[in-house]
Amino acid sequence: MSLSEPDHELVVAELGREPTAAEAALFENLWSEHCAYRSSRPLLSAFESEGDQVVVGPGDDAAVLALPEPDAADVPAADRDADDYSDQYVTFGVESHNHPSFVDPFDGAATGVGGIVRDTMSMGAYPIALLDSLYFGGFDRERSRYLFEGVVEGISHYGNCIGVPTVGGSVAFHGGYEGNPLVNVACVGLTNEDRLVTATAQEPGNKLVLVGNGTGRDGLGGASFASEDLAEDAETEDRPAVQVGDPYAEKRLIECNEALVDEDLVRSARDLGAAGLGGASSELVAKGGLGARLDLDSVHQREPNMNAMEILLAESQERMCYEVAPEDVDRVAALAERFDLGCSVIGEVTDGNYVCEFAGGDEESEVVVDVDAEYLADGAPMNDLPSETPARPDRALPDPEPSLEEAVESVVAAPSTASKRWVYRQYDHEVGVRTAMKPGDDAAVMAIRETAGDGDADGGDPEGVGLALSSGANPNWTEAAPYEGARAVALENATNLAAKGAVPLAAVDCLNGGNPEKPAVYGGFKGIVDGLADACADLDTPVVGGNVSLYNDSVEGPIPPTPTLALIGTRKGYDAPPAALDADRASDSELLLVGAGDADGGALGGSEYLAQAGGSDRFPTLPDAETDGLADLVASLAAVARLESTLATHDVSDGGLAVALAELVTDDAGADVTLPDRVAAFEETPGRLVVQTTDPEAVAERAGDAPVLRLGDVTTDGTLSLSVGDDGVALDADALRELRGVIERELA
Template identity: 65%
Template sequence: MTLDDGDRDIVRAELGRDLTREEAALFENLWSEHCAYRSSRPLLGAFESDGPDVVVPPGDDAGVVAIPSSDDDAADDTYLAMGIESHNHPSYVDPFDGAATGVGGIVRDILSMGAYPIALTDSLYFGDFDAEYPRYLFEGVVEGISHYGNCIGVPTVAGSVAFHDDYAGNPLVNVACVGLVDADRMVTAEAQRAGNALVLVGGETGRDGLGGASFASEDLDEDAETEDRPAVQVGDPYSEKLLIECNEALLDEGLIESARDLGAAGLGGASSELVAKGGFGADIALDRVPQREPNMSALEILLSESQERMCYEITPENVDRVAAIAERYDLVAAAIGSVTADGNFTCTFEGETAVDVPAEFLGEGAPLNDLDSERPTAPERNLPSDPPAVADAFDRLLASPNTASKRWVYRQYDHEVGVRTAERPGGDAAVLDVPEADAAIALSAGADPNWTDAAPYEGARAVGLENATNLAVAGARPHAAVDCLNGANPETPREYGRFEAIVEGLAEICADLSVPVVGGNVSLYNDSDEGPIPPTPTLAMVGVREEATAPGIDLSGEGSLLVIGDRVLAGETDPALGGSEYLAGLDGTDRVPDLPGDPAGLVDAVRDVARMDSTLAAHDASHGGLAIALAEMVTAETGASVDLTGIDAHGALFHEQAGRAIVETTAPEAVADRLAGVAPVTGLGRTTTDGRLSITTDRGVLTATADRIAERRAVIERELDG
């Protein structure tokens, strides 16, 4: 950990003296890109975070929104806390612990708001599935997420997995969490009153995770696995489960004034940010911090990112009661200092002053970067001159790891613990029952690096619309979102321009959909010797509906098949194959498909259709195109007979325009009436009871049985389970 010379000069001028070793390390971490958002903060104002149901906007440990009750006479006093974070570099160095502690960290962000965690999502991005090392990382990350989430009893219900060559040296692990809190129990990460005590509760402090914030703000090099291992935290999910329940007990008795979890920059980060946000300072005795290793230095205590720890602001008269409750849960508790009125963040160790700096300057004083950028250019149309046969392309896409079944992943997660999960992983969105609000929520999360690599701005817009469509086919209205914006080295004009484009695109589509973005995370410097990652705007979006039911994606065999919003089949535009999995396997480029003209109107209409009694199945059509979406809907007992004659088969079957939904219905006229003036509705054919998909095109008839489809789509399970 070395503070940049320019930053050191700024701090020295502010303090009027040289820095102590501990101060230099603290500024190095809190002024890092990971904590201070020095390159991204100028862009983040593009996101709209206001709305009638927004309770806590960005700036806290998590965003908070009210859940509208289906009872018009009831108060909307049940809140949903939402957060997302990345654990990218740690998961490369140590995939199991890196991913596991990512789960632990985002859960504690939810605890900081006084909320009880009820669901997790994971969005994961790796190099080529056929390559040995990315597969090793993939297996380790999934194991780490499942171990931690299963042990703490929080279901992992949604997410995404993508494979792309440019993640080979730098995988991405983006984890989101949602939790419930009553209005009268909510707390924030803003200190309330000078004189209150700062109390650490949780596990003891060790030497793991040192310099994690600065480590996350640098490119990975070839020696990262060994040299950066001390920067990776080691988690204990059983302690986290105790901490979750202890947090509830403290809230039950109204003992918490404010809270912050110990994440990036450890105690130094959590305590200084807590008091600075309230306009206060702090006086901390580092000797009082419970330590699990002997002879720890002041710097190690200050910056350790040991897991399962919370920093609470507690009134002096309640400190002993907090300690007693912590002891009941076999956790340590220690009053390590107090909130002060002078605005200075002061830490002492063994009778000496280790840190004495203005808290606000420490948290907010980092100068922003003024970086050059190059606007991305649209790819040229360069389609393969000799495309494969339609049947061959379909067979390849069924077995592509990007469009194949992800059952191997989600079967390792306990997605029903807590007995709220009504719609499990495997469809478009998870649905959870929230009887506290007399309502239900739906969750969707993910991004598509093929889209954003081909066209960052257009691809990011498609990511936002796809997540909203996932919620709509589950009958839910998009309500709020959090984002994790992953980019490469921002000091490279090309990469900063691509990052700017995904921010702009994602912000615009969320605004178009009236979905406030209430929190998020930025992860830059995702580069390695293999090169930069694609710009990756992971979005986790929540929707609301009155009850915990959804039509599901499985065909019933009793209705007509329609596709909503497909501009190609409606003859409104030529097929564009840019960003498609079809084209990714061939030598060619193309523009990314245009979105519908009225995305908000389309999403509202799809939601209404999904809620019709006549709707038997509904499915978002995106990754892999119409052909893969139809294949995903076929079961052993039900199939579909589809007619796509008169249109280019490759374009019709494999383009990936976002904002499309396939619907099985017994009332096609009602669907057409609801979409009139909003988006096109095109008849595809009928459903059957023979367990077979049959698609007639000008290039012949494409057929596949449900067994054949399932066998091809099980490529991940087949390869990893042997």
């Protein structure tokens, strides 16, 4: 590790002397792109992050949001006032573990889960749900399958062991991730007004207490490693920068954290993630405008002869740093012992500099770090990088185009649109008994019974708040048109919530890009930031936190700009219409298309159809939903989903109507649909729902200004019959199951 020359000059000017080895390493890591957002922070002011529901916004370990009272849960957030919110809070955060997951897919993905769970804990919350959005190279590549299997195994092992359900997410395969997969993980936690903790140090004289696993040498320099392109030999040379997780220790830490919060022993907290103890402790006191004095010899360690830099920067997992009043230290130690966790008093909060002392076996300690905490944590200069609009694909559709049958089969069987059952069946998605809508649908729904009436918190009152969750991005969209694609990602996730009757509450984002020093790459990254910010503003949805991961570049080239959005929403009650047709009501129901645009008014830009057919769009950009009225559109779709006459709902996204209809078909229920042209079958304009209803007039009334088009009939033969002019295709449930089961079949 080495501090760059320009940064070295700034540090010397600030300190008035040469930095020590430990100081230089701290500055390198805390001023890295991964920690300081030097290239992205100038862009992030585009996001709106305020609202009556926002208790803690960007800048802490996780955002904190007030849940609405049940009677206000169906009301769009923009139409609520402060009195509509309860004292029940959820926390929401997201992070990436991209580089580590390339070097060591199992441990890289597992420790990504552990890190975002600890971010949740540091706010005084109990983790209740995980979502993971995963991006890999082509499924036909052996390397991609190896990474895919290892990442899924790492997520499932860690999440299952700690007892936090993985309830949703997304998986995409795209050639742009061949040399650099993405692993983005979001976590939701539950707390309330009385239990809320933040990462802002409170008072000089309070003790800093480290609780959890012993400190080792794993993960050294992880923050700086995550701020560089992946080298050709990264799998071997960078392995020491990957942390190794212990989920059973994390589970004990979760329960210990609950006990500490229950007894009001925590004044502030920060988990040890990027830059290890040095990052957590300096950021904690810097947020409070304070300092600290640390005795590094007091840190409990699992390896001998560690030096000061290693103790400060190791990213060993399952560790928390707590600010504790002096009179409470013994009780904290007793609780740590109860849960078989290490505990050491490592220093105290001061009103001076951030100072670290270390003896390392010598008779006397020496000061190895003496810097201003705020300068260390927040003093990194921002980068002023040139940007240019990236080139857009300019290729023609194949001539001749495949038959409708060939096209439908190829799109339905594409790994990105195929069933992800192989993935989510490995996750325990029901632990905690809150999961009302399971993986495999548009959005998960969690039962927040604590919002029910007095005395009913444990009784399953159906009138509590249902919390809907969705996350993901579409690299085909954002590669073709970063700005328009990011807007589509936001609307698509909001439509997922609406399909289950929920309206958005807030969002967090994980913004992934390549090397920002390349103008076209930075231009694409700027496009996804602006597109996501504009769409979330149009949706009246505050973006309350997130993560930036740049330098996702390798010898294979940069990744597509990838704006993973994780979105939560609310509805009254937990029951939601499924994404499966109801055969029992086939005779008295119809299939409708409700939402943005017209069935024949779209374009094929960024579609899975073009990816499978080998062509690109004849149109220059993705079809873009109306700039105005997105919030009203989503609220109308959610209102349609909540109608008693609505039997099934499913959003139209990856693969277009062809895939949406294929996913709705069951062994007993089919669909007979006629479309005006091929574009209508495969275009992917977001903001649309396929609805099975017994009352089309009620749907039209609730849809407001959104178009409502009749698609066809629900049948009882379990067959998808789709026709465009004289061309048609009929696939029964078994054939569709075979096509959609490509991942499970290939990895069995």
